Amino acid sequence: MREPRSPRASLDPPGDVVRFRGVRKTYDGRRLVVDDLDLAIRRGEFLTLLGPSGSGKTSTLMMLAGFEPVSSGSIELDGRAIDHLPPARRGIGMVFQNYALFPHMSVGENIAFPLDVRKLARSEIAARVGRMLDLMKLEGLADRRPAQLSGGQQQRVALARALVFEPKLVLLDEPLGALDKQLREHLQYEIKHIHRRLGVTMVYVTHDQSEALTMSDRIAVFAEGRIQQLAAPQTLYHEPATDFVAGFIGENNRLRARVVEAARGGLVAALETGEGRIRAVTAGIATVGEPVSLWVRPEAVVLDPAPGTVDNELVGRLCETTFTGDHVRLRVETGGSDAFVLKLHGRRTEASLEAGRPIRIGFCAGDCRAIASST
Incomplete structure (x- = not known):
C-alpha cells in the first residue's frame, strides 16, 4: 500500500492554529447561545x-466553518481574522453528520471535488485521490456511487474529501451519529488513528461522552453557551471542576454535604442527612460551613469493605441489581440518595444481592471529589 503524504499542516510551527476572542452568538438578538467565548485550539490536536x-457547541463549530456569522468578537486562523471570509475561502475541511456527498458523482469524483475547484493538475488530483483511497481503505470503490456504499464507507469518503486538499483544520459535526453502535465504535478508532498519522488539527462536535473520552486530546465541555471546563479526558473524568462537568461526564454519584473541616487539598464534610462525615479531596479552596457536592464514581465504591481499607463508610438499602455482562450494577439508597450506584466486576454472582437487604459500602477519600455546590 502506498504511504500517504502528510498534509502541509503537520509541517507548520507549533502553537495555536485557531483563536476565538470574546465571541458571542445570538439568533434572536436577545438570548446568547454562545457567550463571550475565548478559546485557543492547538495545532495538531484533536x-x-x-x-x-x-x-452552544454546534453554533461554535458553524461560526468557525463560516456557515454562521459571529454576533460579536472575532475568530482567527493562524493569526489572521477570518470572520469576513466565506466558507470556501477559509481553507477548512468539513465532515457533516449526513456526509453531504454528491449522489451523482462517483467516490473518486467526490474525493476529487475540492481539488477540481482549486484547479490542480489532473496528474496531481489522481495521485492525491489514490492516496486517500488507500488511507481510507476504499481501494476498488472509486467508481461506485454513494448509494452503493455502506454508512461506514460513506463516512470514509466524506473524511477523505475533507482531507484531500491538505487543510490546516478539519471540522467534524457529529459524523458518526447515524451509524449503529458497533460501527460507530470501530470508526472512532479509525478516525483517531488517521488523526495521529496525518497530524492535522481536528475539531469534533458530539453529545456522546464516551465518544469524546475515546477520541480526544482535549475536551471543551459546553453548557448554556459557555465552556465549563477545558481539559484532557482523564482530567475531566477524575478532576471535574464544576457540578455540571462531574454530573455530565460519565456516571457519577452525588452526595450533598457541608464542610466541617478544611485543609489544603482536602476536607471533611457532614452529610445533609446527618448520616455521617465524609473525607474528600477538593476542587478548590473550601470554607467551613460551605455547602458542597461530594462526587464518587461507581467503580471506586467497594461493597462490604474490610476494616481499615477505606476512609469512608456508609450503610444503606439495596434497591436494584442489574447484570450488564462485564459487571453487576447495584443501585443503593444511602446518604440521602436513592440512586447511588456501584459496580462489581469479575465473576461475582448477584444471587445473594436481593433488593431490600441492608448493605454496607465504602470508598477512599482520594476517590471522592468535593465541589462547591452550584445549587
Missing part, C-alpha cells in the same frame, strides 16, 4: 466540543 443539545 479537540472535541462536548455538551447537551442547545449548549
